[in-house]
Amino acid sequence: MKKKKRIKDGNVIQFPGTLGHLEREGQAALEEKxxxxxxxLYTEALRFETDRVEELKMALLIAYHESESYDEGIQLSRGMLHAGEGHYFDVLDLHVLMLIQKKCYQEVGDxxxxxxxxxxxSDRYExxxxxxxxxxxxxxxxxSPAAVLFKQEDTMQDKMMKLAELASPGASPYEKELIMMLANTKEHPFVQSxxxxxxxxxxxxxxxxxxxFHFEKEVIPVLTDEVFSRPFYKETSAxxxxxxxxxxxxxxxxxxxxIKQQLFLMHPFDPEVEPSVWANAAVLHIESLYRSVSDLSNIDPEIGKALSFMKELDEILSF
Structure with a gap:
């Protein structure tokens, strides 16, 4: 029986097929998040001599970005840019996005x-x-110095008026206050939106x-869609x-x-039913204002769920 040939690479002994195995496993891990x-796996693969260094580094860079390992990612992407490794604009894109996450805005601008x-x-300029x-x-x-937008005695209507008067550049000093409002469940959902x-x-x-309401999630505001650009609204209206x-x-x-009023109130969350169900429930909700509630006794459970939540939204909208 013949022994497998081993290749010594520095302090690493490489068995035939090891590099390919590491790359396949790394790709699977990346796809499975x-x-x-x-x-x-990609770090280990890069210890071997290979003509696929650029591909391995790009995969490693994506993994750093997705895992929010921004310091390591920035160091790698900076080296790749200087060495001309990988597709330049793809590397630059990840490099810039990670710098933004680290609040290195001046470096990005420069x-x-x-x-x-x-x-x-032209396809990259915009x-x-x-x-x-x-x-x-x-x-x-x-x-910019932090500023205070709201007073403790402000009513919900006062807050709405102040927010409506703010243009986006003028709102910058109040960023921290606005962020805190989004996490405050005691704040009115309309003001949060x-x-x-x-x-x-x-x-x-x-x-x-x-x-x-009963929802919670993390968002990056600049990447969120406008309420009426979201797929749920488009499918419901269609x-x-x-x-x-x-x-x-x-x-x-x-x-x-x-539906516009309801979805603005819920933004950035969507109802927990299909758009068609929400649309049908909205029609029944309006019709129920003009006919007996008993007419709605045998409705689909999903529509019933939607109607129940709509009643909760109604109470909030009637401020």
Missing amino acids: RFGDAIR TLGVLLEEGLP HFAHLKALADRMSTKQN MSLGLLREMGTAQNVTVRK HLDQTIGQENPVLFEQAIEL
Whole structure:
């Protein structure tokens, strides 16, 4: 029986097939979002001599970014950019995004400013120009003193008026206060939605916690969609258009207006039913204002669930 040939690479003894195995396992870990395992496997693979160094480094860079290991990722991407390794703009994109997460806004602005002056491909220019503008805004905001927007005695209507009067650049000094409002379950959901909209417009790029109703999640405001650009609203309105748009245009307009109010109140969360179910529930909800509740006794459980939550939203909307 022949012994397998071993290749010695520095202090590493490489058995035939080891590198390929590490790369396959690393790819699987990356696809399954086991980023810690992916980092370990790709780091081990890079200890061997191979003509796939650039591909391995790019995969490792993605794993660093996805696992929020930004310090290690920035160090790797900086080295790759200097050495000309990998696809330049893909490496640069991850490098810039990690610098933004580390609040290195000045470095981002300086780096992209030079590149934009030198000229970028048309398919890349808009993206990097947007990131530079974001970094410039964040850099200015970083050096702005904190300010207080609301007083303890302010009513919900007072808060709405103040938020409505703020333009996004003028809201920058109040960023921390607006972020805190999103996590405060005692705050009115309508005010929270207005606050999130301002944070999105001013370019807030950090993770913030949003709590309202029984929902909770982390979002990056600048990456959130506007309420009426979200797929849930588009699918709901499309279903209404198909079912009652031509047959009953008045009811259609009433249902659309109701859903807009409801989804703005819930933003950035979506109802826990399908868009078509929510649309049908909205129609029944409006019709129930004009007929006996007993007519709704044999409805689908999912529609019943939606109607129950709509009643809760009604109470909040009637401020």
